Amino acid sequence: MIRLLLRDLTLALRAGGGFGLGLGFFLILVTLVPFGVGPNSERLAAIAPGILWVGALLACLLSLDRIFALDYEDGSLDLLATAPVPLEGLVAMKALAHWITTGLPLVIAAPFLGVLLHLDTDAYRWLIITLLIGTPALSIIGAFGAAITVGLKRGGLLMSLLVLPLYIPTLIFGAEVVRRGARGFEVTTPLLMQAGITAGAIAMLPFAAAAAIRIALR
Template sequence: MIALLRRDLTLAVRAGGGFGLGVAFFLILCALVPFGVGPDTAALQPIAPGILWLGALLACLLSLDRIFALDHEDGSLDLLATSPLPLEGAVAVKALAHWITTGLPLILSAPLFGILLHLPANAIPPLLVSLLLGTPALSMLGAFGAAVTVGLRRGGLLLSLLVLPLYIPTLIFGTEMIRRGQEGGATATPLLFLAGITAGTLAVIPFAAAAALRVNLR
């Protein structure tokens, strides 16, 4: 499993791996919003949590179809399926690799992009915590979508249609947590919901995605 994680991370940072694409997309989105709605704090501050979470969501989506599609094309997925590594473990490791290459850079850069959107300083800690708790669920749900659509031509669009509705709960509780932090309210409830959704996906998705992969390998 460590070998697979190390290989996926190596492939992501080498030429054509797409590392940093998600963060660049996130930056452009957050930089464009002030041009669209105007640069005054009164307009930006209320929508900042939503924009940040939407940006994270869409940036995450960009690299999802690569999770299994590339391995399917070059035959690695067949070989992984016949290897001693359980397919459930392979799914979990590949989702983890996706989170490290996409989710983690988003979290680290989010405070900076929050400033672009006039997010007050007291909302930065809830922003970080909500992303830290929420983005693993994005990667896991995305891995499930990627497993269902693997092998389809132009599967990326279908993948977005399948996965985006599943992202709704994470989006709702993620933005709610930042908004409450911004207003100085209690953030415990959305925090627990976010953590619960992520824990649920971590428990269920490896099995669901591995089952989908087995069907698609037939």
């Protein structure tokens, strides 16, 4: 199992831009927003939690279609499916690798981009905490989406259509916590809800994704 993780991380490093691409996208997105809505710092501060969350979500989406598609194309997925590794474990490891290469850098970068958007001082810790809790859910949900579209022509586009609606609960609670944190309100409920969604997704979706891969390879 750990070898799968290491291999995926090595591949991401060697391919170049494995870490950078999502981050670059996130940066560009956050840079574009003030051009669209104007440089007024109060307005930016008001929408900052939402922009940062939506940006992180889209940046996550960007690298999702490679999770299984590359292995499918070069035949590794067939071979891995016949190897003594449970497919559920494979899915979990792939999602973890995706999180380490995409989700974690986003969590680290988000506070700096928060500065660009005049995010309220009180909100920074909540931004980091919710991204830390929420991005694993984005990765595992994305892995499910990638699994269900593996081997399809133009699967990437379809995957976005399937995955983005599944991101809604995580996005709502994540952005809500940051927004409430910025105003100094109580954040426990949405935070727990978000953590619950992440935990549930990690517990269930590897099975659904593995089932989807088995069907797709059949």
